[in-house]
Amino acid sequence: FSSSKLLNFQMGVRQENGTPRKLAPVTEEEIADVTDNEVRKYLRGEGANLEVIQDKKLKGQLAVREELYGKSAKAAAKAEKWLMPTEGGYLDAEGIEKTWRIKQDTIAREVDISSSKKQYDIVLPDFGPYTLDFTSSGRYMAAAGHKGHLAIIDLQNLGVIKELQVREAVRDVVFLHNELFFAAAQNKYLYIYNRDGTELHCLKEHGAVLKLQFLKNHFLLASINNFGQLHYQDVTTGEMINNYRTGLGRSDVLQVNPFNGVIASGHSGGTVNMWKPTSAAPLVKMLCHHGPVTGLAFHPNGHLMATAGMDRKIKLWDLRKFQVLQTLPGHAKTLDFSQKGLLATATGSFIQVLGDFSGSQNYSRYMGHSMAKGYQIQKVSFRPYEDVLGIGHSMGWSSILIPGAGEPNFDSWVANPFETSKQRREKEVRSLLDKLPAEAIMLDPSKIGTVRSARKKEKPTKQEREAEIEAAVAAAKSVSLKKKTKGRNKPSKLVKKRQQGIERAKRPLLEQQMEEELSKRKKRKMSEDNQLPTSLQRFARKTATA
């Protein structure tokens, strides 16, 4: 334990008038004291308002439950204070020294040897700009060079588990639920490989994928391709959940919001769209920049989003109100948030790490790092549970130390960097049992289990109606007609039958439309009738005359 966590015992403090105070043993309350702030972190929102409930029994039951929540939050805060084995990293600048002027080699000199080992540069100039992905425990890394080099590296001993050369362009790589499987977006199709380098699947439906993301809780692989089509595939059953045309052309910015599982894509018009697998229209459309969006990143708590655009601005958005919190100048080709909320932005060969130190969502410069001139940075990614930033660039990949970036204490049941194979297998089974359905993705995931407010039945919009008719016609067209024998299979008859099927499919929808229009007209008439004074209403005409 770090000494800062221990209590200061009061050992017979001499008071001013010289008489020693009695030795007071530390009381139970003092040991158990946790501040409100610490407890609030575990409370998951405000408590319910019980005053409005009139049913006394229900009120009593809910009061008991709220008390239980309070107790468990307090217990969790106490556990954090006393049971966490590690403290986070930090960077202290003395005097006029500024933290962003501190270079990596000075850091390496000050920290212990095992941490300084985490700073390295791997130079592989032949295989193109590298993109990286870490597993959720931070132990394994997949690196993919644009010219076809795929590698999985165990970062604890920096050993290469497997590397292979696929001899075509690889644009993105992502791990699936654990280090055994990864997906690589190659030139024409999407491929899934095993840890041993065996190609397991070739997913042709996705097309020429530009960016990949994996939704961990839902086991969904999301991809966006050359034509701006978004595909969601369930990797446990292999079922393609849905695919949507974004309609906004080629886009190569795709990020998943870990808080709610929503996928955000950035487009060349400056818009950022947020998607969920069960609806064709995006959940949210935001106009973020005056030029194309070049980078996107989500804070782990889901309320903060950073976007970078060609208009030389990096904007921080509050996702609850969809408003800009802060605008910072600069380009950024790639952005990433760390577990503790540090934001890394990279452009060209310069990386800037921004941090929020005042607690008021005001990001300021924390650290910077510039690489050698010819290095074009392709991707930055923080390593989970470590104070390390992985950088994939045109000459290979590097890793630098960013104190205070990673969460110092991991939870063995969530992500364990020191997993044995038995634990990994158990975890795989458990997470499959807890696999969330694709319908559970929504902007506010805490709405599950709450009462949905009664909505008026919305009339379908014109587009939706047309889409319905289209769908019905398509279904009717896809029906295969039986081939009759004995000369009854004339092509003209087949065509007629098909036309009849299509009309039959369309008819109920068109009838519905007609009915709605009639009722609308009637309502209008009724309202018009009511405008006349009562004595004249008998003379109001039911039908319009010339």
Place this chain on the structure above:
Amino acid sequence: MKPKKKKVTDPNPKGWLQPEAGRKKYPRVFHNFDPNLRTQEKAVEYVRALNAAKLEKIFARPFIGAMDGHRDSVSCMAKNPNHLKGIFSGSMDGDIRLWDIASSVRLWSVPIAAAMESDGISDSSNKPLAVHVSKNAFWAADHQWDGDLFATAGAQVDIWDHNRSQPVKSFEWGSDTVISVRFNPGEPNILATSASDRSITVYDLRMDSPARKLIMRTRTNSISWNPMEPMNFTASSTSYAYRQMKIAIAIAMMLENWMKPNVSTKIMLDIDYSPTGREFVTGSYDRTVRIFQYNGGHSREIYHTKRMQRVFCVKFSWDASYVISGSDDTNLRLWKAKASEQLGVILPRERKKHEYMEAVKNRYKHLPEVKRITRHRHLPKPVYKASALRRIMAAAERRKEDRRRAHSTPGSMPKESMVEDELRKIS
């Protein structure tokens, strides 16, 4: 100048990298309860609730076994509070047996011949300790929980002492036969009886006259006191409802709760409380055994078998885990009180897991998908159709009443509560 302070997260506290000696088999587990590390908790809980509901249905096998031996239908049962494993059952031809529930073995029985004659029998254990004779037939009997007296019901309610051959006290109210009697577990001097004039009467032995009488709409077949809240008792009747009544200190009886099995032909023949006081079980004429919550509502559970005919008596076991039903087909059946419970010794981790599953299922049990699964029961066709019929009939009655009220002057047809409907008279 002071050295610059930089610190990076300690990579190997507590031996993460090299497991300590002796810990390779059981690696150390660390916890961090930060909500940011676990996203979408509610969705995960919902999925777990759904899985829990499904697993509960998979493991729901309530029937354990049947005790075969009687030669006529089983009409009554008795359980001894000091012995967990035994249950007495009496059949309609006079056969009394003591069963060992755990092994389904008959431990002791009184053959019919012995019950009739009191001499000429070799085995002395089959001889009754005392025989009391009365001029009228007996319908029911019950013993005080704490004391020497027992009560019989027949033409009137008689209170007997073990050593006397004549009743100590006799209560009579009205001229109808009393068909069931039960002593209060908490207050040894109070007993409740039901008579064939659709009444329920409460007597106090310390007073000379009966304390309170309620006349209901239908006849009550059986009464059971709540062992945990002895001022409440529940009565089962020939109509579709049960009641729970409260006896306040001033002996004012109030109709409290209404249990709805929602079927019209479901004459509830017997009722027994669980020792937890939170549930009770009823056996009915429609060949089902139902378990209800103590505070009303639809039945939590319904047990039926093709081979089980009219259920004449039910008992909850003293450890609240089993239900024993005696029925017309001469069998005593042993059921689990919670159909998907794991019997036997449960390891602590298993028990924790069961408790968690139960809790998470209860948290989301109102959501439609989970509710659909937990509510689902296979019912025999007569029971299912009867409940549907009952629902239609009740809806029709309600609709007609609403229309009558809508077409009459406002206020001329006051709404009658269900309580008043059932309770005809209090005296």
